[in-house]
Amino acid sequence: MANGNQQSPEAIRVADLHKSFGTHHVLKGVSLTAHEGDVVAIIGGSGSGKSTMLRCINFLETPSSGLISIAGEAVAMHPDGSPSDRKQLERIRQSLGMVFQSFNLWTHRTVLENLIEVPVHVMKCPRDVAIDRARKLLARVGLAEKEDAYPAFMSGGQQQRAAIARALCMEPKAMLFDEPTSALDPELVGEVLQVIKGLADEGRTMILVTHEMKFAREVASHVIYLHNGLIEEQGPPDQLFGAPQSDRLKQFLKSVA
Amino acid sequence: MQANPTPSQTVSAGPAPVQGFWATRRIVLALIAVALVGWSVTSLNWSWLANPKYQALLLQGAWNTTWILVVTMVLGMLLAIPLGLAQAAGPWWLAAPARAFCGLIRGTPLLLQLWLLYYGLGSLFPSIPWIRESDLWPILRQAWPYAVLALTLSVAGYEGEVMRGAFKGVPHGQLEAARAMGMPRFTIFRRIWLPQALQRVLPTLGGETVLTLKATPLVATITVVDIYAVSSRIRQDTFVVYEPLLLLAVVYMAIAGVIVLLFRWLENRVPQRTA
Ligand SMILES: Nc1ncnc2c1ncn2[C@@H]1O[C@H](COP(=O)(O)OP(=O)(O)OP(=O)(O)O)[C@@H](O)[C@H]1O
Ligand SMILES: [Mg+2]
Numbered sequence: 001m002a003n004g005n006q007q008s009p010e011a012i013r014v015a016d017l018h019k020s021f022g023t024h025h026v027l028k029g030v031s032l033t034a035h036e037g038d039v040v041a042i043i044g045g046s047g048s049g050k051s052t053m054l055r056c057i058n059f060l061e062t063p064s065s066g067l068i069s070i071a072g073e074a075v076a077m078h079p080d081g082s083p084s085d086r087k088q089l090e091r092i093r094q095s096l097g098m099v100f101q102s103f104n105l106w107t108h109r110t111v112l113e114n115l116i117e118v119p120v121h122v123m124k125c126p127r128d129v130a131i132d133r134a135r136k137l138l139a140r141v142g143l144a145e146k147e148d149a150y151p152a153f154m155s156g157g158q159q160q161r162a163a164i165a166r167a168l169c170m171e172p173k174a175m176l177f178d179e180p181t182s183a184l185d186p187e188l189v190g191e192v193l194q195v196i197k198g199l200a201d202e203g204r205t206m207i208l209v210t211h212e213m214k215f216a217r218e219v220a221s222h223v224i225y226l227h228n229g230l231i232e233e234q235g236p237p238d239q240l241f242g243a244p245q246s247d248r249l250k251q252f253l254k255s256v257a
Numbered sequence: 258m259q260a261n262p263t264p265s266q267t268v269s270a271g272p273a274p275v276q277g278f279w280a281t282r283r284i285v286l287a288l289i290a291v292a293l294v295g296w297s298v299t300s301l302n303w304s305w306l307a308n309p310k311y312q313a314l315l316l317q318g319a320w321n322t323t324w325i326l327v328v329t330m331v332l333g334m335l336l337a338i339p340l341g342l343a344q345a346a347g348p349w350w351l352a353a354p355a356r357a358f359c360g361l362i363r364g365t366p367l368l369l370q371l372w373l374l375y376y377g378l379g380s381l382f383p384s385i386p387w388i389r390e391s392d393l394w395p396i397l398r399q400a401w402p403y404a405v406l407a408l409t410l411s412v413a414g415y416e417g418e419v420m421r422g423a424f425k426g427v428p429h430g431q432l433e434a435a436r437a438m439g440m441p442r443f444t445i446f447r448r449i450w451l452p453q454a455l456q457r458v459l460p461t462l463g464g465e466t467v468l469t470l471k472a473t474p475l476v477a478t479i480t481v482v483d484i485y486a487v488s489s490r491i492r493q494d495t496f497v498v499y500e501p502l503l504l505l506a507v508v509y510m511a512i513a514g515v516i517v518l519l520f521r522w523l524e525n526r527v528p529q530r531t532a
Binding site: 058060086089091092096097098100102104105106107117118121122150153163166 | 430444
């Protein structure tokens with residue numbers, strides 16, 4: 001896509017994705033391709049379908065039609081869009097680390113247990129290997145001291161950093177972020193963005209839904225502006241933020257500035 | 258949990274330091290208790306306690322009450338989990354019968370259920386030849402299987418309703434995170450959903466166990482020799498009116514105390530943020 005990543009292999013492809021909730025047509029045919037190392041930012045107004053699009057990628061929402069393919073492997077779907085191969089879907093989900101707005105750390109487990117849960121109990125990674133990896137990740141997000149803490153005793157920023165480490169602990173091929181800082185107090189946003197920035201800098205493939213325009217411009221290699229379930233405009237961040245073409249995007253950028 | 262909570266997150270299990278008025282009140286209460294015990298030991302008739310026959314009976318009764326309580330709580334919870342799950346997340350053809358069962362159990366007296374099972378099944382079975390001839394017959398001829406069955410179904414009915422609420426109360430995001438990470442459905446249930454639901458019901462469950470304990474004397478009405486049956490028997494034999502009842506109260510309170518302590522310990526295994 002951008003940043004000369006056309007040459008690197010394809011990581012995530014979404015083609016002609018439609019999604020309706022009942023009669024409410026939320027996504028009306030959106031497509032996206034992210035190559036390895038791309039950072040795609042999805043921006044748009046509230047209700048434009050950003051979360052729905054992201055959640056369709058790992059089938060937390062069932063697409064109504066379209067195609068999702070991860071590292072060149074299309075997710076098998078029934079004609080109605082529901083996944084037809086549970087084992088395949090589970091494997092693909094393990095290759096996509098998702099970070100939620102509300103962190104969703106498991107409250108009955110310590111931070112370390114949260115990190116090793118899926119590697120040990122689902123992916124059958126030896127426990128000591130997983131613990132080793134988890135400790136390195138916790139150190140990296142600045143939570144080395146917190147491995148025995150329960151999520152309820154941590155700040156939002158700490159919880160979100162732990163949630164990022166939990167996703168990374170599966171060694172995913174790509175990361176999906178759904179407004180990772182929207183639930184945080186303003187003074188805690190920075191520490192989380194810094195961790196995400198670090199991931200972008202080391203060349204991780206990421207798709208990031210965000211309201212932080214400055215941050216999107218800084219880390220993204222490609223920006224998608226969604227409006228009413230359609231991609232209204234897309235391109236490299238400097239072009240999209242510096243010289244927006246459509247009136248809607250111009251207005252949107254003004255409204256969030 | 259093997260984790261060592263740091264001092265900042267340990268929950269104070271014991272009472273806060275008692276001072277002033279409360280300390281005085283405690284001392285007064287303790288003195289009254291000592292006085293009561295002293296009075297009942299000296300001026301009441303406990304001579305029957307020295308009779309080895311009654312001692313053995315009392316032990317047997319206490320043991321029966323305890324094991325019936327433990328077994329029915331465990332079996333009842335094992336039934337309550339699927340009953341609650343069916344109501345919280347099952348298809349209608351599972352949810353509807355589960356709801357009907359819980360409604361039936363909760364809507365009728367336990368004594369009635371107990372008698373229906375004991376006199377109903379108990380008089381039906383002897384008329385069925387293959388049951389009479391089976392190896393199970395020596396067991397089915399006794400009363401305790403019907404007591405255990407009735408209490409188990411009762412616990413299942415009440416706790417099935419409690420578990421329904423508990424399963425529904427686990428925040429959706431907790432399960433969604435597990436799904437997003439590719440956990441198979443049963444693993445999600447076993448590792449995330451069930452433990453969190455059980456953690457939520459622990460405070461309720463302690464109280465429900467005490468309630469079940471206090472329902473156990475009903476089994477005496479179908480000839481099971483629990484601690485209540487023993488105390489009645491002693492009263493009939495010796496014409497001592499109050500003392501066996503006092504002893505009975507002490508035994509139930511002791512068992513209830515153990516239950517409360519056990520559940521408090523269980524609850525504190527995962528520190529909860531109280532703020
Ligand atoms: N589970 C659902 N059932 C019904 N409607 C839904 C559901 N999820 C989302 N929608 C609707 O789909 C539309 C798009 O929602 P979505 O969450 O994707 O928006 P968004 O762009 O992420 O908005 P926000 O910035 O507020 O998070 C909204 O109108 C929303 O009401
Ligand atoms: Mg959203």
